[in-house]
Amino acid sequence: MVLEEIAGLIGGAHVLSRDELAGRPRDFWTKEPTRARALVRPGNVAEVSRVLALCNARGQKVIPEGGRTNLVQGTQAAGDEILLSLERLNGIADPDARSATVMAEAGATIQRIQERAEVAGLRFGLDFGARGSASLGGALAMNAGGLQALRYGTARSQVAGLEAVLSDGTVVSHLTPFTKDNTGYDLKQFFIGSEGTLGVITRAVLHLHPLPAGADTALLAFDDFGAAAALLGALRAQLAGTLSSFEIMWGEFFDFNTGEQGVGTAPLARGHAYYVICEAEGFDPSFDRQRFETLIASAFERGGARDAVVAQSERERREIWNIRENFDAEIRLFGTLVDYDLSLPIDAMESFAEAVRRELQAKAPQNRGLHIMGHLGDGNLHLTTGVPDPEMKPLIDELVYGLIAAHGGAISAEHGIGITKKRFLRHSRSPEELALMRRLKTTLDPANILNPGKVIDVTGPVTLEGRVAQ
Amino acid sequence: MVLEEIAGLIGGAHVLSRDELAGRPRDFWTKEPTRARALVRPGNVAEVSRVLALCNARGQKVIPEGGRTNLVQGTQAAGDEILLSLERLNGIADPDARSATVMAEAGATIQRIQERAEVAGLRFGLDFGARGSASLGGALAMNAGGLQALRYGTARSQVAGLEAVLSDGTVVSHLTPFTKDNTGYDLKQFFIGSEGTLGVITRAVLHLHPLPAGADTALLAFDDFGAAAALLGALRAQLAGTLSSFEIMWGEFFDFNTGEQGVGTAPLARGHAYYVICEAEGFDPSFDRQRFETLIASAFERGGARDAVVAQSERERREIWNIRENFDAEIRLFGTLVDYDLSLPIDAMESFAEAVRRELQAKAPQNRGLHIMGHLGDGNLHLTTGVPDPEMKPLIDELVYGLIAAHGGAISAEHGIGITKKRFLRHSRSPEELALMRRLKTTLDPANILNPGKVIDVTGPVTLEGRVAQ
Secondary structure, three states, rough: OOHEEEHHHHHHHHHHEEEHHOEEEEEEEOOOOOOOEEEEEEOOOHHHHHHHHHHHHHOOEEEOOOOOOOOOOOOOOOOOOOEEEEOOOOOOOOOEEEEEEEEEEEOOEHHHHHHHHEEEOEEEEEEEEOOOOOOOOHHHHHHOOOOOOOHHHHHHHEEEEEEEOOOOOOOOEOOOOOOOOOOOOOOOHHHHOOOOOOOOOEEEEEEOOEEEEEEEEEEEEEEEEEHHHHHHHHHHOOOHHHHEEEEEEEOOOOOOOOOOOOOOOOOOOOOOOOEEEEEEEEHHHHHHHHHHHHHHHHHHHHOOOOEEEOOOHHHHHHHHHHHHHHOOHHHHHHHHHEEEEEEHHHHHHHHHHHOOOOOOOHHOOOOOEEEHHHEEEHEEEEEEEEEEOOHHHHHHHHHHHHHHHHHHOOOOOOOOEEEEEEEEHHHHHOOOHHHHHHHHHHHHHHOOOOOOOOOOOOOOOOOOOOOOOO | OOHHHHHHOOOOHHEEEOOOHHOOOOOOOOEOOOOEEEOOOOOOOOHHHHHHHHHHHHHHOEEOOOOOOOOOOOOOOOOOOOOOOOOOOOOEEEOOOOOEEEEEEEEOOOOHHHHHHHHHOOOOOEEEEOOOEHHHHHHHHHOEOOOOOHHOOOOOHEEEEEEEEEOOOEEEEEOOOOOOOOOOOHHHHOOOOOOOOOOHHHHHHHHEEEEEOOEEEEEEEEOOHHHHHHHHHHHHOOOOHHHHEEEEEEEHHHHHHHOOOOOOOOOOOOOOEEEEEEEEOOOHHHHHHHHHHHHHHHHHHHEEEEEEEEEOOEEEEHHHHHHOOOOOHHHHHOEEEEEEEEOOOHHHHHHHHHHHHHHHHHHHOOOOEEEEEHHHHOOOEEEEEOOOOOOHHHHHHHHHHHHHOOOEEEOOOOOOOOOOHHHHHOOOOOHHHHHHHHHHHHHHHOOEEEEEOOOOOOOOOOOOOOOOOO
């Protein structure tokens, strides 16, 4: 009945039934089909508005979806829910060079926005592995982070103006290109990072940046964590605004990924405790290279680095990044892979990693390896291990998230909460915060039709008074 | 009765009656005393919580106040309201060099935070003229902008973690130092820029930046607006992350402020249409200076600049900035000063300025002068004129805000809305946006006790359904 009504609003060709979705995996990572009763594809903002108004009136639950590349079951649908795909809203306007902004629709992929910006001599500051599939709407809804957050900030920082549709179909549009805009509450902040639970993002005006003229990339080895962290501090200052990445790999991951079963070869000796990839992108290639090499040489001579190599070609640069970014061998090794996306104070990282290793050995000795790597410059570590049996995952979840709370960390840095991390949210947020989130959710979506069950439940032990009831 | 109860909570010495406030001006800009019935000064977060819980239960309206330097009557109190001063919460923790953050309480001044950061070899990215009086809590509540927003962003960008107290006394605390933190809704964003209407900010963890080693400053003259804007684009790229200011002054302001009645002397010829101050702060003084001078020379030789001077000493640098920042002569000239803080697409600035000049001549020929200057790099202009009679102000308000709307601008870039701009908010925000703001306000402060009447009214023609009722 609802589906027929929606077909009347947007055309029957854009309402796909469950049967038609059989071959369509429910996310980027699995081959399982979606359980949703249907998928609807409005063609413009007005249609999104009409579909939501109808669903709200009918109590029909709606799961907004972009490129389905999120890692937290953020677009998982139950059998009575419908998927709302933004794929037909995929336009990108011509970039405005003077204001350094571009307007794009939610369904445009990150990569296409990057390419459009680059043609205009500009850089879109958001980049991550799933760029070819991930959509702008999804990236903003999840406040994606990625490889350039150190320089340009997370997805939130890229947004000048935003348009979103509320659960009742109200279009809240503020598509301005301004850096400064204190005209009342900054409503876009409410939608960014709310994982589709407070509104459906339809369009955005994005800040762009000057396009750098070249990249300098180095790989360094350390045996002392403090020396690696000190290099970050030094490069942050000395490379001014050109430092774009500062990544760390614990030795076990580096040695594995450059070893016999790995994906690449080591351009410097294996066996060290930590490896760092740093990259700067500037506008004056000859000076930039000279300064970069001087700083890396200084890290080697006086800064505690045990070894260092600077990429001399784009091929060498890609080989260095491949060690960090290629997880094919890891996936083969680990089988059932258990992975975490964590923020930590840099000072707590070393002891956190040691504690995880110790507790895994004590409580889950069957686990396979412990790979730690991540965006040291953002205080963001990714931790991966393998388990012989998927049923071990809850044990390891409790172990890792318990240690994260004890070390003052956050259970999600850039991947979000979705369903996967919902029950651990209490490790990072207080009962008062959870109650306030619930109050905002019930205010903006009183019928609980928008991506229900993601991030925060609207019923259960946290009361609206900001106290834990049990 | 309420005051006695508050005295019981925080001590009678910290409840100042109306009589005791007689000599205390209601804001930084006027000598008029406050009309508030009392001022209360809790000494810590728990006391702020207890005071608000009590006021909420009693229906007592509360005006949170910091340094009272805002320009929009943002802390103005009526006779039945009480002021809640955060001045006793003024602690600043030792900066954490490794995470480049510092925790500070709401009552700490911007200048003290800057100084504490600098001692640790770090830079606090927020700076504006009122730094010595303005408090952190006020700056965050107003999402202050200022002189370094081009490089470091507005106040919002400085905040890693935040603590605020809701109208019912609930403490919502998330004092984490992370760059990336996707653990549910980013609640701090709701309080920043909400002008004390959604909660009282009590503490924050602030991002800090490497402290630059030196500043290079130039003053340039242009007769062509497009050439000035093109220089901004070029410097943004070529100076990478070191460009910290790009200010513009229309010729009338420059000529006045460097003239007989002005505050400084002109280090280059007067009579040009536009003057630009640009400043870069880097970490490699000799290279930075060489690159800066090369770029300025190129602007002069090929970029359309008619004249240019690079400051050769800190004294010369201060002389250049004094032309832009010293408004003493302007205040003398204008008498009753009417001023605006506007965001505009850079492409629309020239025609906007011309339209204002034309309409002022046609509709308010008695006005005295038209001074335009501002942060071109942020798309933010300040426009000032004088009127012989304060009663002319509403006419000029309508004229300027009408033209801002017609040119796609925003009625507030960095000063906020408060009371002063509330009735013009409709020029920048849609009925749907205003209705959503109202819905958020009534959700978070159902008794409307927190800074009532600022930013958005909770009653009146905008309905909660997102439509205009009349």
